[in-house]
Amino acid sequence: MISSRFSVAVHILALIEVNEGNVTSEFMAGSVNTNSAVIRRIMGMLSRGGLISSRPGVVGIKLLKPTEEITFLDVYRAVELPETKDLFSVHQNTNIRCPIGQHIQSAMEPVLHDAQSQMEQVLAQATIKQLVAEIADKGD
Amino acid sequence: MISSRFSVAVHILALIEVNEGNVTSEFMAGSVNTNSAVIRRIMGMLSRGGLISSRPGVVGIKLLKPTEEITFLDVYRAVELPETKDLFSVHQNTNIRCPIGQHIQSAMEPVLHDAQSQMEQVLAQATIKQLVAEIADKGD
DNA sequence: TTTAATGTAACTGCTATAGTCACATATAGA
């Protein structure tokens, strides 16, 4: 199961957008309902992912791209899989003296890769801008 | 990350197919390179998922459907998400007095659902029969 | 009756997640 870091990160970006960057980690923690250190930890991942910039001691967070260019996939990649890139884990060290054991990974690989790609494709179509608009509609 | 139970389960079904059911958990553990209890634990999930049937004390496992009808999605559903059905976890208990906190889950839900569906769609197109054929080709 | 396999339970070690506290560092503003 993909961790809630992803949905929290999207939440953070939406808060930054609607408040035009004038938010603190403390304020966002109040909306997410968690600890401010959790927010700052995820902010760090978003920074390293090139999505936001912030500075110690300064209130105010900049989005480094317009919200119509920040996709859910960007966020997903920033906060999940910092090292690993695969959605599926495959058992290793199978017995190569068994035909199945020898070829199972390579035989499954294209399907698993394709499955992950299709999932990511959907995330790539959704943007923070759309999300914020959606939420604004609901608020009426 | 989706656990390796899934790929091990596919491995088990392939072994059952190519050996026409005449396999023991001990034998399969040798191919997967793990403990036989791990194999039996996953066999239990495949049984509860309606994919195989086996009996204590008896060598021999039956596939309950022809291999062209056993999809990767069937396997995935049998061994992952026994209760929960969602690929993405979303943080709960957000602050409903904040517009973002109030609507974030419902606004993200369609996208996450769609992403999961597209991934599952790919798994639904792959069958154990195809996998076994693929492995047979590689063996030549 | 003996032998062997399944189905599970119980326990371990490992890893990841999320919450919490603490604090050094950096900045803005009085």
Place this chain on the structure above:
DNA sequence: TCTATATGTGACTATAGCAGTTACATTAAA
């Protein structure tokens, strides 16, 4: 310059899931 405040990060905790391991009751074939 001094004070208040926010970030960035490290350390620690509790919790949960995964995978390996041992053990054993149950079951059935030979």
